[in-house]
Amino acid sequence: MNLQEASPLSSAASPYRISSYEDSFRIYELTDSSTESRVLVCPERGGIVIGCQLGGKELLYLDRATFLDPAANIRGGIPILFPICGQLVGGQYEWEGETYKMRNHGVARTSAWEVIEESAEGGASLTLGLKSNEETRASYPFDFELRFTYRLTEGKLSIEQSYRNLSDRGMPVQTGFHPYFATGENKKLRYSSDATKYLDYNDNAVKPFQGEVDLSALVESVALLDARTASVSFPLGEEGTVRLDYSPEFDKVVLWSVQGKPFVCVEPWTALNEALNHKEGLRILNPQEEWKLDFAISYS
Template identity: 45%
Template sequence: MYKIESFEKQMFAMYQLSNEEGTSWITVCPERGGIIIGYGTKGQEKLYLNEETLYDRKQNIRGGIPILFPISGQLPNGQYQWDDKHYHMPNHGLARIHPWEVIETYADEEKAFISILFESSIGTKEAYPFDFEVIFTYTLKEDQLFIYQTYRNVGSAPMPIYPGLHPYFKANSKLVSIDTDAKTYYDYNDDQTKDFTGQIDLEKLKEAVVLENKRAAVDAKFDDVDVHIEMGKDFRYTVLWSEQGKEFVCVEPWTAKTGELGHQDELIIVEPKDAHETWVSFQVV
């Protein structure tokens, strides 16, 4: 029987979903951007987390699996134009810097899940002038983490999105082998498209690199870890990033490349009163 426990840590409400043996789990902090801060399999934590950044509301969290919505990545000077008006948007959007609401929890013999909600407000409309409801359902089944996503447009104007996820996996090595069937990758360090040979060394790279997925599953390997990622067809890109001196590697499913609100080539447009649904799953082998 799976179980769900809620507890408080440094004034934040936490929810932990786990299997009966306690060998697989996910831990969620809804107040801090709906973030997953822990994902364990075979009794071992797989995610990196800088707890100081988690408990300091003024900082962006370094670690866990931040939610990127309505955009993934950055915008030139943090600005974009829509319908002849100028707006400012933080890096990676708004979801990770606003609290989410828990709307449902459930556990039985096969799985456990928690559903959380992020809604538009006066505060979000200053940066993103759309009415929305975003629901994420985190499901733990055996050692697999499923993230089901619903992006609902409750307004009267078409709504542009290109969401993503930003998981930080524990890693000692920065040498990442990744199987996506991609032949090239784009290097944001020098803005060049380069041949992809199956491995990328992130050790001395300050900025990220991005590969276009040629199929709906990606396998990334570093140290003795093998991360298997499956995803809906919207997640066309895998972004790789790390930080010198920090023991993590980010393997990030994105739906478009950075700056897309300016390019507007690959936007997902959610029509009024409609919803866009998609999903990603992670499994550490």
């Protein structure tokens, strides 16, 4: 482990600070000393958040071995899902008469992002960008630019997102986040949401949602379908509660875990699996159109 640190960016008499260091990859650390909070971001590994400590409590699970292996899908942190969430049947989709192959959750999480801006004014913030390239076009034949600003302010992490279509034709977009929360062995959680039903991918049945979902024995995920309020909260251990707030376009919340692993994923999505094929919930951005969304995590 090489912890070679770059000069930090901070403001006089301010609790906010941003610094970076090398740990196999360049890691950016956003800190708020007034609330014992810090966020770790790795641009090179898909712009992923690999650590989120709020109010002194680390919220995220991370399988470090998968993070260190450039060929592995990272199991943990907050992977970015774009331009699909979930998987495609056969790993492929058809668009305008052509068939394309795409890996689960899309191209953003496996691409290296670029650092655009750092700031410690009024909060610790880091802006990253991702532009389409030859590799992304092989599975997603559109030109695009993404800009995400990770902002730590008063013990809360917000991720401000911009999705821009640089193509000369309509660009289909589905997006979301895949946060792994370190719940320990308890996977029978009560979720504060006004959803009334969920889709159980284990048997593809729509079932009534009464606030509690037990993921302990489930292999596939479930998805809350009809929430009217753009937020969900749930307990993390016995100490406190995690709350997710997001733009109303994130109108599906997917819950997933793996047996024997101490995490539960609570994932805001803008559409369900297979959206590039069935088109339901898919957003089509016009040429040069920009789509702005927000996602925030707090703990109390």
